[in-house]
Amino acid sequence: xxxxxxxxxxxRLGLLAVADLVDVLVVQCRVEWLHPRYxxxxxxxxxxxxxxLARRDDVAVRRIVLHNLxxxxxxxxxxELATLNGAHADWTYRMAACATVLPxxxxxxxxxxxxxxxxxPPEIDDCLEVxxxxxxxxxxxxxxxxxxxxxxxxxxxxxxxxxxxxPFGDADPSVFL
Amino acid sequence: xxxxxxxxxxxxxxxxxxxxxxxxxxxxAALLTGEAVIFAISFSASSTWPSLREIDEHIAFREWVVVGxxxxxxxxxxxxxxxxxxxxxxxxxxxxxGIFGMFSFVRLFNLASTSGRKKMLRQTLDRALAAxxxxxxxxxxxxxxxxxxxxxxxxxxxxxxxxxxxxxxALVEELxxxxxxxxxxxxxxxxxLQVLHRIVKAALVGKLDAVVAASASEAVVDSLLRRADAVxxxxxxxxxxxxxxxxxxxxxxxxxxxxxxxxxxxLALSTRNVSASGTARELIAMTVDARLRVLRLVDPxxxxxxxxxxxxxxxTAPGSVLSWIWAYTQFHGAHQAAxxxxxxxxLTGTKFLGNYWDGASILTRLRxxxxxxxxxxxxxxxxxxxxxxxxxxAFDHLWTLMSxxxxxxxxxxxxxxxxxxxxxxxxxDPRLLxxxxxxxxxxxxxxxxxxxxxALIRTVMRPPSPRPAWQEVRSASDAIGWAVPIxxxxxxxxxxxxxxxxxxxLAPLAPRESSRELERFxxxxxxxxxxxxxxxxxxxxxxxSGAEQDEPRTAILxxxxxxxxxxxxxxxxx
Numbered sequence: 001x002x003x004x005x006x007x008x009x010x011x012r013l014g015l016l017a018v019a020d021l022v023d024v025l026v027v028q029c030r031v032e033w034l035h036p037r038y039x040x041x042x043x044x045x046x047x048x049x050x051x052x053l054a055r056r057d058d059v060a061v062r063r064i065v066l067h068n069l070x071x072x073x074x075x076x077x078x079x080e081l082a083t084l085n086g087a088h089a090d091w092t093y094r095m096a097a098c099a100t101v102l103p104x105x106x107x108x109x110x111x112x113x114x115x116x117x118x119x120x121p122p123e124i125d126d127c128l129e130v131x132x133x134x135x136x137x138x139x140x141x142x143x144x145x146x147x148x149x150x151x152x153x154x155x156x157x158x159x160x161x162x163x164x165x166x167p168f169g170d171a172d173p174s175v176f177l
Numbered sequence: 178x179x180x181x182x183x184x185x186x187x188x189x190x191x192x193x194x195x196x197x198x199x200x201x202x203x204x205x206a207a208l209l210t211g212e213a214v215i216f217a218i219s220f221s222a223s224s225t226w227p228s229l230r231e232i233d234e235h236i237a238f239r240e241w242v243v244v245g246x247x248x249x250x251x252x253x254x255x256x257x258x259x260x261x262x263x264x265x266x267x268x269x270x271x272x273x274x275g276i277f278g279m280f281s282f283v284r285l286f287n288l289a290s291t292s293g294r295k296k297m298l299r300q301t302l303d304r305a306l307a308a309x310x311x312x313x314x315x316x317x318x319x320x321x322x323x324x325x326x327x328x329x330x331x332x333x334x335x336x337x338x339x340x341x342x343x344x345x346x347a348l349v350e351e352l353x354x355x356x357x358x359x360x361x362x363x364x365x366x367x368x369x370l371q372v373l374h375r376i377v378k379a380a381l382v383g384k385l386d387a388v389v390a391a392s393a394s395e396a397v398v399d400s401l402l403r404r405a406d407a408v409x410x411x412x413x414x415x416x417x418x419x420x421x422x423x424x425x426x427x428x429x430x431x432x433x434x435x436x437x438x439x440x441x442x443x444l445a446l447s448t449r450n451v452s453a454s455g456t457a458r459e460l461i462a463m464t465v466d467a468r469l470r471v472l473r474l475v476d477p478x479x480x481x482x483x484x485x486x487x488x489x490x491x492x493t494a495p496g497s498v499l500s501w502i503w504a505y506t507q508f509h510g511a512h513q514a515a516x517x518x519x520x521x522x523x524l525t526g527t528k529f530l531g532n533y534w535d536g537a538s539i540l541t542r543l544r545x546x547x548x549x550x551x552x553x554x555x556x557x558x559x560x561x562x563x564x565x566x567x568x569x570x571a572f573d574h575l576w577t578l579m580s581x582x583x584x585x586x587x588x589x590x591x592x593x594x595x596x597x598x599x600x601x602x603x604x605x606d607p608r609l610l611x612x613x614x615x616x617x618x619x620x621x622x623x624x625x626x627x628x629x630x631x632a633l634i635r636t637v638m639r640p641p642s643p644r645p646a647w648q649e650v651r652s653a654s655d656a657i658g659w660a661v662p663i664x665x666x667x668x669x670x671x672x673x674x675x676x677x678x679x680x681x682x683l684a685p686l687a688p689r690e691s692s693r694e695l696e697r698f699x700x701x702x703x704x705x706x707x708x709x710x711x712x713x714x715x716x717x718x719x720x721x722s723g724a725e726q727d728e729p730r731t732a733i734l735x736x737x738x739x740x741x742x743x744x745x746x747x748x749x750x751x
Contacts, residue, residue, distance in 0.1 A: 039640075040644075043638055043639045047639070051634060054630045054634065094637060094638050097672060098637045101637065101675075101703060101706050103703045103704070162672070164672060164708075164709040165712060166671040167664075167671070169663070173438050173586070174446050177382065
């Protein structure tokens with residue numbers, strides 16, 4: 001499996017600056033996103049998306065990511081799967097936390113594709129597509145992604161798991177004694 | 178085997194062998210009885226420290242008895258079959274056993290005295306600690322099941338439960354190594370921290386006497402600081418590679434963070450009458466003093482240095498001193514504003530000449546000196562620091578993350594602070610709080626609400642950079658972090674702290690400055706996070722009680738006015 005192409009993603013991020021933007025669709029379902037070497041790129045994309053939402057309230061952002069990693073995962077050592085799962089949990093939490101900070105009207109809609117046990121990863125191409133007044137930047141890719149998301153099981157990312165007050169021990173450190 | 182040869186060449190008659198063997202057997206029996214008596218007097222069967230196995234290893238008791246048994250068997254066999262060679266060999270072996278027995282007996286007498294026992298136990302502990310080779314998160318399982326460590330800690334718990342001051346001081350002396358030549362690995366630090374925590378916990382919620390606990394914990398802290406000092410003495414004066422200084426930085430950081438937490442926990446328990454206020458007082462005094470000693474150790478040029486032994490620092494690399502200050506500023510730790518002076522000197526090689534009570538900002542100066550195009554700072558340390566950060570954005574991001582952890586763990590102001598627990602740098606004085614918050618709030622890089630919101634998103638989404646360096650810090654912290662009960666929490670899990678960290682960077686620092694950008698920033702947030710931030714502000718900053726529920730935005734604005742208590746504008750406007 002080839003790696004991710006940073007040039008494609010950085011070039012697509014430039015589309016977010018368009019004035020008549022209406023919709024943004026970001027699909028990031030490949031397991032490579034969880035590797036440390038793509039962390040910087042992933043952070044850039046996340047920041048760009050949230051910055052867009054912080055600036056504009058007339059754009060709808062939809063993201064499609066994995067809910068869980070395929071198990072067993074081809075091409076990984078046993079310890080590596082635990083690391084990838086940790087990275088996945090961290091990423092999911094940070095997305096939810098950042099969404100919590102923004103007002104309800106400015107949050108991305110994040111759908112998480114559920115991968116059944118012993119099933120291969122979903123066949124969906126990662127992409128970043130935008131819809132302006134003239135339509136989707138790549139209508140075929142956008143339609144494929146949206147269709148797959150409707151057909152496969154997907155659960156939305158909510159902010160319920162994010163504790164707004166932070167860890168309990170901050171308020172009362174003596175609990176750790 | 179020499180003896181076998183002699184016996185082969187010169188076998189003796191039965192009578193002579195018999196006489197010799199009788200004498201030797203009598204000596205053997207006498208020594209055995211003597212050892213049994215000393216055992217019975219000096220060592221208790223139920224004690225696991227020292228366990229019989231350690232004693233046996235020290236005096237070679239088992240080997241001695243086995244050789245004696247073999248000798249007597251050989252002699253008996255020789256008599257039975259009327260063979261002179263085995264009988265002679267047995268008798269000669271008995272002579273050897275006699276000498277061996279005397280040696281074992283003398284060693285046992287050494288053990289029966291306190292100093293001998295301490296020496297043996299210290300060696301046992303040293304050997305056990307040196308055997309731990311795991312790194313990172315693998316160290317804990319390796320240490321948890323080890324019989325020597327378990328026996329030591331068990332003995333410590335028992336002495337603490339009986340409030341046995343002699344026992345506790347003996348155990349701490351066995352752990353602390355005066356010569357500072359003992360093991361320096363993470364296992365040693367982890368054991369020190371575990372011992373410290375058990376003593377302190379026994380004092381706070383158990384029956385251990387406060388004075389004993391305070392002096393024992395001071396001894397443990399002393400031992401840790403001596404080890405770090407040994408690193409300082411051997412560290413080259415210029416910036417070394419990050420990996421050399423990192424274990425020391427993590428040790429000192431974890432210790433400092435633990436001490437700050439301990440002071441807050443002791444205060445909380447004392448005000449709730451769970452612990453005696455005398456105990457809390459002793460422990461708080463110990464922590465404040467210990468934190469100052471840590472600071473003087475890290476400071477390359479501490480004020481009123483007593484001599485060359487106080488000059489220099491073990492944390493010569495930028496990554497290590499940054500990881501130390503991140504831990505040092507948590508839990509409202511004492512002397513944290515002064516700690517920034519040491520950081521400035523280590524990162525730039527020059528002293529910061531301002532005074533934070535005047536409103537001078539170390540971070541602003543650091544930022545300008547390192548990253549301003551027209552800065553004229555060109556020391557070796559500054560060059561290493563610029564390389565470490567890479568960009569001013571990474572610098573800003575890192576200090577923002579640190580301020581999140583610092584602000585989120587400030588003490589609860591709403592609880593009473595009894596006068597007997599007030600010490601310098603451990604007071605409810607709002608001006609001191611203002612100084613601590615001002616350290617971070619004066620670090621300004623966001624000009625308006627939009628930039629602050631971008632910075633907030635970055636604070637939540639991104640870990641600190643450079644990533645490989647901070648991975649190493651994380652791994653080193655994992656090796657010993659389990660020894661203290663405080664969990665490692667990241668800034669992204671503290672959303673109110675993130676908001677407050679950025680709000681502070683927009684808040685007015687002087688009475689006539691505008692708070693418009695701060696208000697715009699707060700208005701752009703979700704109501705739930707705004708309310709949570711107001712709750713944090715009400716807990717940690719001087720805010721009228723109840724205000725956080727009615728008007729969260731105003732509560733935050735009021736709380737951040739504590740920043741204006743620092744700086745000269747008071748006198749100018751007054």
